[in-house]
Amino acid sequence: AQSVTQLDSQVPVFEEAPVELRCNYSSSVSVYLFWYVQYPNQGLQLLLKYLSGSTLVKGINGFEAEFNKSQTSFHLRKPSVHISDTAEYFCAVCPLRAAGNKLTFGGGTRVLVKP
Amino acid sequence: NAGVTQTPKFQVLKTGQSMTLQCAQDMNHNSMYWYRQDPGMGLRLIYYSASEGTTDKGEVPNGYNVSRLNKREFSLRLESAAPSQTSVYFCASRAGGEGTGELFFGEGSRLTVL
Numbered sequence: 705a706q707s708v709t710q711l712d713s714q715v716p717v718f719e720e721a722p723v724e725l726r727c728n729y730s731s732s733v734s735v736y737l738f739w740y741v742q743y744p745n746q747g748l749q750l751l752l753k754y755l756s757g758s759t760l761v762k763g764i765n766g767f768e769a770e771f772n773k774s775q776t777s778f779h780l781r782k783p784s785v786h787i788s789d790t791a792e793y794f795c796a797v798c799p800l801r802a803a804g805n806k807l808t809f810g811g812g813t814r815v816l817v818k819p
Numbered sequence: 820n821a822g823v824t825q826t827p828k829f830q831v832l833k834t835g836q837s838m839t840l841q842c843a844q845d846m847n848h849n850s851m852y853w854y855r856q857d858p859g860m861g862l863r864l865i866y867y868s869a870s871e872g873t874t875d876k877g878e879v880p881n882g883y884n885v886s887r888l889n890k891r892e893f894s895l896r897l898e899s900a901a902p903s904q905t906s907v908y909f910c911a912s913r914a915g916g917e918g919t920g921e922l923f924f925g926e927g928s929r930l931t932v933l
Contacts, residue, residue: 708861710861713859736919740922745926745927746926746927747823747909747911747924747925747926747927748862748909748911748922748924749924750921750922753919753921755919794862805850805869805913805920806852806864806867806877807864808864809854809861809862809863810861811859811860811861812859812861
C-alpha cells in the first residue's frame with residue numbers, strides 16, 4: 705500500500721513571493737508521482753507528473769517539482785506566485801504496473817495568495 | 820468540449836434515502852473512478868472500473884455500489900444514505916493502460932445527508 709503526506713495543510717503567501725509545498729510518500733514499490741490543483745468549486749487538474757528521467761519536472765503555470773528518491777519526496781515550487789494561484793494542491797502517487805492504475809492522494813495544501 | 824460530466828451538482832438527502840450519482844465522459848477513456856473528498860483527507864477512492872464490464876473496490880467502498888453501464892457511463896449508488904456520506908464526490912476518467920496518464924475530473928457533486 706502507498707501513503708502520501710502533505711506536511712502543510714495551509715500556506716499563506718504574498719503575491720510575487722516564492723512558495724514551496726512539501727510532499728512525502730511511502731511505498732514498497734516504485735511509483736509515478738503527480739501534482740494536481742483544484743481551483744474553488746472545480747474539479748482537479750494536472751499540474752505536472754514525474755514518470756522517469758530528470759528529477760526536476762516542469763509543469764503548467766510556472767510550477768516545478770523535484771523528485772528525491774532517497775528522501776521519498778516530491779516537493780512543488782513556484783518562484784513567484786500570483787493571486788490566481790490561490791487554490792488547493794494535491795500530491796498523488798500511482799504504483800508502476802498496478803491493477804487499475806489507482807492514485808493515492810495526500811490530504812491537500814491550501815494556498816492563499818495575499819496582495 | 821464536455822470532458823467528464825457529473826449530475827446532480829448538489830443534493831440533500833435524509834438518512835436512509837437512496838440516490839444515484841451519474842457520470843459520463845466523452846473522451847473514449849477505458850478507466851473510470853469515483854472519489855470522495857473530505858476536508859484534510861484529500862481524495863479517497865470509492866470504486867473504479869479499469870475497463871468496460873469490470874468494477875473493483877477502492878479504499879472506502881462500504882455503503883456504495885457502482886455500475887459501468889457502457890464505456891461512457893459510470894454511476895455511483897447510495898442505497899441507504901448516512902450522515903457519514905456527506906461529502907463532495909468526484910468522478911474521473913483516464914485513457915488506461917499504464918498508470919502514467921492524466922486523470923480528468925468532473926466538477927463534483929456535493930451531497931449532504933441530514
